[in-house]
Amino acid sequence: MATIKDIAKKAGVSISTVSYALNNSSKISQKTKEKIWKIANELNYKPNTFARSLKGKKRNLIGLVVHEIRGPYYPELVRGIQDMIDMYGYNLIIFCELESKEATSVDFLSNKIVDGALLLSSHINKKHIEILSKKDIPLVLMDRKIKMPKVSSVIINNHKGGKLVARHLYELGHKRIGYMHGSLDSMENKSRFDGFRSEFKKNGISIRRKDILMGNFTEEGGYKAMKKYLEENGSDIATAFFCANDEMAIGAISAIKEKGLSIPQDISIVGFDNILFSTYTTHKLTTVKNPVYDLGKLAAYQLLNMLDGKSSGEVSIELDVELVIRESTGKPRKT
Amino acid sequence: MATIKDIAKKAGVSISTVSYALNNSSKISQKTKEKIWKIANELNYKPNTFARSLKGKKRNLIGLVVHEIRGPYYPELVRGIQDMIDMYGYNLIIFCELESKEATSVDFLSNKIVDGALLLSSHINKKHIEILSKKDIPLVLMDRKIKMPKVSSVIINNHKGGKLVARHLYELGHKRIGYMHGSLDSMENKSRFDGFRSEFKKNGISIRRKDILMGNFTEEGGYKAMKKYLEENGSDIATAFFCANDEMAIGAISAIKEKGLSIPQDISIVGFDNILFSTYTTHKLTTVKNPVYDLGKLAAYQLLNMLDGKSSGEVSIELDVELVIRESTGKPRKT
DNA sequence: CTGAAAGCGCTTACAG
DNA sequence: CTGAAAGCGCTTACAG
Numbered sequence: 001m002a003t004i005k006d007i008a009k010k011a012g013v014s015i016s017t018v019s020y021a022l023n024n025s026s027k028i029s030q031k032t033k034e035k036i037w038k039i040a041n042e043l044n045y046k047p048n049t050f051a052r053s054l055k056g057k058k059r060n061l062i063g064l065v066v067h068e069i070r071g072p073y074y075p076e077l078v079r080g081i082q083d084m085i086d087m088y089g090y091n092l093i094i095f096c097e098l099e100s101k102e103a104t105s106v107d108f109l110s111n112k113i114v115d116g117a118l119l120l121s122s123h124i125n126k127k128h129i130e131i132l133s134k135k136d137i138p139l140v141l142m143d144r145k146i147k148m149p150k151v152s153s154v155i156i157n158n159h160k161g162g163k164l165v166a167r168h169l170y171e172l173g174h175k176r177i178g179y180m181h182g183s184l185d186s187m188e189n190k191s192r193f194d195g196f197r198s199e200f201k202k203n204g205i206s207i208r209r210k211d212i213l214m215g216n217f218t219e220e221g222g223y224k225a226m227k228k229y230l231e232e233n234g235s236d237i238a239t240a241f242f243c244a245n246d247e248m249a250i251g252a253i254s255a256i257k258e259k260g261l262s263i264p265q266d267i268s269i270v271g272f273d274n275i276l277f278s279t280y281t282t283h284k285l286t287t288v289k290n291p292v293y294d295l296g297k298l299a300a301y302q303l304l305n306m307l308d309g310k311s312s313g314e315v316s317i318e319l320d321v322e323l324v325i326r327e328s329t330g331k332p333r334k335t
Numbered sequence: 336m337a338t339i340k341d342i343a344k345k346a347g348v349s350i351s352t353v354s355y356a357l358n359n360s361s362k363i364s365q366k367t368k369e370k371i372w373k374i375a376n377e378l379n380y381k382p383n384t385f386a387r388s389l390k391g392k393k394r395n396l397i398g399l400v401v402h403e404i405r406g407p408y409y410p411e412l413v414r415g416i417q418d419m420i421d422m423y424g425y426n427l428i429i430f431c432e433l434e435s436k437e438a439t440s441v442d443f444l445s446n447k448i449v450d451g452a453l454l455l456s457s458h459i460n461k462k463h464i465e466i467l468s469k470k471d472i473p474l475v476l477m478d479r480k481i482k483m484p485k486v487s488s489v490i491i492n493n494h495k496g497g498k499l500v501a502r503h504l505y506e507l508g509h510k511r512i513g514y515m516h517g518s519l520d521s522m523e524n525k526s527r528f529d530g531f532r533s534e535f536k537k538n539g540i541s542i543r544r545k546d547i548l549m550g551n552f553t554e555e556g557g558y559k560a561m562k563k564y565l566e567e568n569g570s571d572i573a574t575a576f577f578c579a580n581d582e583m584a585i586g587a588i589s590a591i592k593e594k595g596l597s598i599p600q601d602i603s604i605v606g607f608d609n610i611l612f613s614t615y616t617t618h619k620l621t622t623v624k625n626p627v628y629d630l631g632k633l634a635a636y637q638l639l640n641m642l643d644g645k646s647s648g649e650v651s652i653e654l655d656v657e658l659v660i661r662e663s664t665g666k667p668r669k670t
Numbered sequence: 671c672t673g674a675a676a677g678c679g680c681t682t683a684c685a686g
Numbered sequence: 687c688t689g690a691a692a693g694c695g696c697t698t699a700c701a702g
Binding site: 001044046047048049050051053054068069070071072074075076078079082086091092093094095096097098101104105107108110111112113131135 | 336379381382383384385386388389396403404405406407409410411413414417421426427428429430431432433436439440442443445446447448466470
């Protein structure tokens with residue numbers, strides 16, 4: 001494991017000269033530089049990031065903290081982030097923490113292993129974020145808004161998404177509607193639900209408690225929740241369901257079909273995200289388009305600006321969403 | 336950002352005492368320890384991993400290097416790894432590199448940011464691995480076998496998988512069979528293909544060049560490749576296809592159905608991986624069960640053993656696979 | 671243009 | 687039981 005010391009010895013110069021040469025400082029003569037570069041190459045020298053970091057140098061490393069990488073959503077997000085930071089010569093590392101655990105990623109971030117981080121993890125709470133903010137670690141939140149120095153947020157307009165779904169179903173004539181939650185900890189889920197519910201409320205329609213399901217944001221969760229619902233309620237069921245993401249919607253659709261019911265004749269289903277998968281395999285799902293790739297790109301861009309000193313944080317951006325009407329929604333069945 | 340210096344000052348002791356106390360050394364009296372812990376807590380002290388690493392200390396961090404996290408495969412793997420290392424108090428960070436880029440992850444690994452790493456990235460070549468091996472960085476390869484000190488490998492028996500598929504199709508009576516490649520760089524793809532081809536060869540059947548497609552391991556790639564194939568070849572087509580993974584198989588099935596052909600009456604399709612997704616939504620796909628969760632777990636276990644000094648590497652484990660026969664395969668159409 | 675020296679935050683023999 | 691000191695690999699004023 002060659003160090004600058006080894007290079008210095010071999011080149012017959014001091015370690016300072018090596019360090020300067022390696023950093024291509026104008027202080028060092030071209031001739032010396034070249035000699036040193038050559039030796040560094042021969043020795044397969046790699047600078048030690050740790051030592052460098054101790055001196056407060058940048059690492060060109062960005063962290064992404066998530067607690068889940070399953071499903072079609074996250075990869076797309078990662079791709080957006082990567083495409084952006086790649087243009088600026090940064091690299092990405094992902095901390096994927098089990099949701100049940102203490103947020104050890106906060107420790108890592110505290111150590112400034114990365115220059116800054118993008119957060120999409122509900123178990124990193126406000127207190128954690130405050131600690132990081134105080135340590136001057138640039139942060140971009142992707143799932144909620146918090147106003148603090150060195151902290152920005154880039155999110156999608158979940159509330160509007162829920163509203164658009166409600167309006168669509170209302171216009172089709174649905175009066176008894178249901179909602180399938182992802183996770184109650186999730187701000188995104190909450191906003192979708194609020195938008196959905198409040199829009200119906202405006203028209204004097206509220207959601208019955210029994211028509212509110214929990215699907216855990218997964219296909220399996222959606223399937224099970226819907227299956228149970230149908231078994232327990234016979235024909236006393238809502239005419240339309242809004243599921244907080246597409247995967248649950250897909251699971252719900254499977255359960256509905258298994259029961260011998262048709263979509264949308266018996267039940268209309270709306271998802272959220274517009275994951276690519278739906279193009280080929282699933283029922284043509286009515287859903288809300290979540291610009292997740294752009295979300296990743298924009299969040300990364302925000303972070304890069306903070307790292308550059310072009311922004312000091314406290315910026316809050318909200319991306320627009322739109323409803324994509326396909327074949328899983330229609331007029332309600334006669335009841 | 337509190338350091339041990341700050342704690343030392345506040346506690347009126349030396350930094351060595353603080354360091355020992357923080358590491359719970361038996362050298363320090365309980366009373367002093369408690370005083371120091373209390374102050375550390377008040378100051379919200381977090382040890383600096385970098386400084387610690389400089390002294391060659393462990394970080395309890397394991398790295399996973401991949402170049403793709405899309406698809407249902409990787410998350411399952413990550414989950415297996417996490418479940419294992421979590422029991423041992425380790426944390427995971429993922430380097431997800433664009434395949435097109437130089438392997439900068441090798442630099443990170445060289446810096447010993449992580450204690451050891453699991454590799455599943457075809458663009459980290461043998462030379463890179465040799466560099467890391469020489470630097471004593473414990474490594475477990477998950478997609479190929481390389482014998483080197485400090486390097487182990489845990490892979491699945493891809494060759495057998497291909498063989499099982501071939502035998503199944505042969506027994507059904509298929510004589511003209513096709514193969515859809517994932518990526519030619521992938522050892523896994525290669526082994527699957529070899530197993531498949533050699534088994535048919537034994538029975539005197541070889542694969543026609545025109546029946547070999549490229550699907551890029553993605554659903555979209557599988558869809559496009561099959562669509563093109565069907566358009567170009569009319570009815571002069573294979574009676575069965577083995578796709579190097581399930582996602583391509585799912586894409587291929589969509590293309591086949593779109594063309595108005597039936598599965599398995601017109602074409603039999605076999606995938607590889609047995610991804611969960613197929614349970615609900617897709618055609619009941621005949622496939623090879625890839626124990627990917629166990630693969631992650633076992634690879635992580637291997638790495639932990641190396642970190643513990645219980646193994647010095649050069650271990651090579653191969654996991655068994657089995658064929659799962661569902662409804663996407665049947666007797667060949669009459670030709 | 672080059673080098674000696676201090677320092678980043680920690681650990682760890684060694685001495686007391 | 688506690689502390690002074692060296693050192694991990696690097697950077698960077700400062701002096702020459």
